[in-house]
Amino acid sequence: MKTDIEIAQEAKLEPIKEIAAQLGLEEDDYELYGKYKAKISDSYLEKIKNNPNGKLILVTAINPTPAGEGKTTTSVGLSEAFERLHKKAMLAIREPSLGPCFGMKGGAAGGGYAQVVPMEDLNLHFTGDFHAITSANNLLAALLDNHIQQGNQLRIDTRQVLWKRCMDMNDRALRNIVVGLGAKTDGFVREDHFIITVASEIMAILCLAENMQDLKEKLGNIIVAYNYDGDAVTAKDLKAVGPMAVLLKDAIKPNLVQTLEHSPVLVHGGPFANIAHGCNSVIATKAALKMADYVITEAGFGADLGAEKFFDIKCRKAGLKPDAVVLVATIRALKYNGYVDKSELSKPNMEALRNGSCNLVKHIENLKKYKLPIIVAINAFSSDTAEEIAFVENLCKENEVDFTISDVWAKGGEGAIELANKLMDVLKNNENHFQLLYSDELGIKEKIETIAKEIYGAESVSYQPQVLKQIAQLTKMGLGNNPVCMAKTQYSLSDNPKLLGSPKEFELSIRDLYASAGAGFIVALTGSIMTMPGLPKEPAAYRIDIDNNGTISGLF
Numbered sequence: 001m002k003t004d005i006e007i008a009q010e011a012k013l014e015p016i017k018e019i020a021a022q023l024g025l026e027e028d029d030y031e032l033y034g035k036y037k038a039k040i041s042d043s044y045l046e047k048i049k050n051n052p053n054g055k056l057i058l059v060t061a062i063n064p065t066p067a068g069e070g071k072t073t074t075s076v077g078l079s080e081a082f083e084r085l086h087k088k089a090m091l092a093i094r095e096p097s098l099g100p101c102f103g104m105k106g107g108a109a110g111g112g113y114a115q116v117v118p119m120e121d122l123n124l125h126f127t128g129d130f131h132a133i134t135s136a137n138n139l140l141a142a143l144l145d146n147h148i149q150q151g152n153q154l155r156i157d158t159r160q161v162l163w164k165r166c167m168d169m170n171d172r173a174l175r176n177i178v179v180g181l182g183a184k185t186d187g188f189v190r191e192d193h194f195i196i197t198v199a200s201e202i203m204a205i206l207c208l209a210e211n212m213q214d215l216k217e218k219l220g221n222i223i224v225a226y227n228y229d230g231d232a233v234t235a236k237d238l239k240a241v242g243p244m245a246v247l248l249k250d251a252i253k254p255n256l257v258q259t260l261e262h263s264p265v266l267v268h269g270g271p272f273a274n275i276a277h278g279c280n281s282v283i284a285t286k287a288a289l290k291m292a293d294y295v296i297t298e299a300g301f302g303a304d305l306g307a308e309k310f311f312d313i314k315c316r317k318a319g320l321k322p323d324a325v326v327l328v329a330t331i332r333a334l335k336y337n338g339y340v341d342k343s344e345l346s347k348p349n350m351e352a353l354r355n356g357s358c359n360l361v362k363h364i365e366n367l368k369k370y371k372l373p374i375i376v377a378i379n380a381f382s383s384d385t386a387e388e389i390a391f392v393e394n395l396c397k398e399n400e401v402d403f404t405i406s407d408v409w410a411k412g413g414e415g416a417i418e419l420a421n422k423l424m425d426v427l428k429n430n431e432n433h434f435q436l437l438y439s440d441e442l443g444i445k446e447k448i449e450t451i452a453k454e455i456y457g458a459e460s461v462s463y464q465p466q467v468l469k470q471i472a473q474l475t476k477m478g479l480g481n482n483p484v485c486m487a488k489t490q491y492s493l494s495d496n497p498k499l500l501g502s503p504k505e506f507e508l509s510i511r512d513l514y515a516s517a518g519a520g521f522i523v524a525l526t527g528s529i530m531t532m533p534g535l536p537k538e539p540a541a542y543r544i545d546i547d548n549n550g551t552i553s554g555l556f
Contacts, residue, residue, distance in 0.1 A: 008119035077114035077408025081416035112409030172534030273300025495527030
């Protein structure tokens, strides 16, 4: 069996000029980044802004196993299926982070015959967007420390510095550090921290901005610290907005690439869903809606994280009204949620499947709260048995949602033809009744508890003492109307990764809370979730290599 990278390397790509031409773009409408990548120009985005919108389809999933179970693969295959049916479709997804690529999960270009290409470029440095975001983040950190060193006119309390440095790599040793050691000219000694780039507020801002003007306004609102009076100090106060915007001038433009079957893809932005809001950029999604009749997008990890944040943060902020949801599940992941070890997931086990199926049922129940049509797509594995598939199909019927098999890893777009047809039937003359989970007017504490109880199934929520003080402070600052971005493990509906299935009567623990005032949401950290992941005992990096001919191996 060929690996994902072997399939991608054997593929014959169309020059990106050809993909752009199929979409009706002229040469002045995009900027080439080599032969197979391009950035969409600002002038083109302006030109299409009055086009009618296509239909917006969200692809989400049940809680995954640690290996991931193919949500991106299904998204890619679905976009290819629409193209095979001669429908104008576009995929709009996130850019992969180097952290999981060299860590445990691997890349995020899809898999098998449902991949975005060039796969190596996408999973590595791509067009440099993440480097620009990292640089902008760390420029703000440098300006902050320099201001303190040069007299601290803003009277910044060095015990209340909020802004953290970042890098796009898993490095647990940098979670908690001390800066300013050495001579007096080396800076003020204080505790500092690193987060991974995909958790940076700059990433969130880029993905929620509508244009450069909006980007700059949001950058200016970033709260970097508090002064001795307890007042917020912002990036605007540090005169950091202009230089950060300059670093992001190209990163704000969506990237155009293609699938293995040459269907168009916009890849832009990449916040994680477990520690950030988990969606590709608003700019890319809105552009895709103007460029195609059917737009497929995805939100990271399970629906308890990615879909909830897609709806309650991204759609709320951008005024988007999605039209349908595809809920991806695998027999393997359901058995994992029935407490089967990862090494045993390929073996038939009806008892584990029954026990773990409550996870699928809970996600269906949650998604119904947003008043959207739902189709469950089982991402097929060769180890799936007819009995196992029949069980899940019957379960979907009992829960009044449609069901289909997605076999895109092996068959590409052909493997999602049934899914595409079912979506078109659902969307034909369908009235949009989309609604959010909670209102802006609800308080921060009430929003947290609504998500915890309605989406996760928690019985109660506990707060560290400082969190209640933070809620009161942020409310007093006028930030109480912002939505909440929950930082939580992806492996469980709870904040404990070992509680699988659909746990009941558990207490969700909020250990910290802060404002991403530029992005426009409040971040609540639950359990032991980390904003700087670490590497596993056997990192994926051990398997990645390049030969004398420049051929990369080990990416997946």
